[in-house]
Amino acid sequence: MPYYQTWEEFSRAAEKLYLTDPMKVRVVLKYRHCDGNLCIKVTDNAVCLQYKTDQAQDVKKIEKLHGKLMRLMVSKETHSGSMDTD
Amino acid sequence: MVLLENDSFLTELTRLFQKCRSSGSVVITLKKYDGRTKPTPRKGNPDTFEPSDNKCLIRASEGKKKISTVVNTKEVIKFQMAYSNLLRAHMDGLKKKDKKSKSKKTKAT
Secondary structure, eight states: EEEEEEEEHHHHHHHHHHHEEEEEEEEEEEEEETTEEEEEEEESSOOOEEEEEEEEEHHHHHHHHHHHHHHEEEEHHOOSSSSOOO | EEEHHHHHHHHHHHHHHHHTTSSOOOOOOOOEEEOOOOOOTTSOOOOOOOOOOOEEEEEEEEESSSSEEEEEEEHHHHHHHHHHHHHHOOOOOOOOOTTTOOOOOOOOO
16 A cells, blocks of 8 residues: 655546546545644555645645545536537 | 534534544545445345435544535535635644745854
């Protein structure tokens, strides 16, 4: 279960994994104030992507990704069967 | 596991964060939800359930206490704003990076 070293790579891999199977993927966020770190995990129970940080600047990035995935989940996806105008 | 309304969930989540400031972790899970309230029927039995596509499930826990809420498309904008503010306000125990400070520049007298 590798921890990604860069946010960019993690973010791209996470979105890609979600789009392969939205119903299977879950996002887990673990915050420890006493240790001052934050860990995010995206998994479909086969592949597991993780990112860990203790930097305040990453909080915003993580929270943005979280929001993005949330919005993807509630949007009615009509992809894969693109809108054919007949 | 307590299922709450979006607003109550946010209130309780604030409490979870406050409780865990001195020790412990807050775990938040986010997953797409299709609205099932009954288990999937066995083979041979008809699955009379219509999955909906516009919901997600959010769970939070501090080890012992567990809370959850369902967010759908109509509520997501409002919820996401409040939720982002909450996260940013509470996840403030992390290190601030200021390597840029030219600390070598002490006032030379």
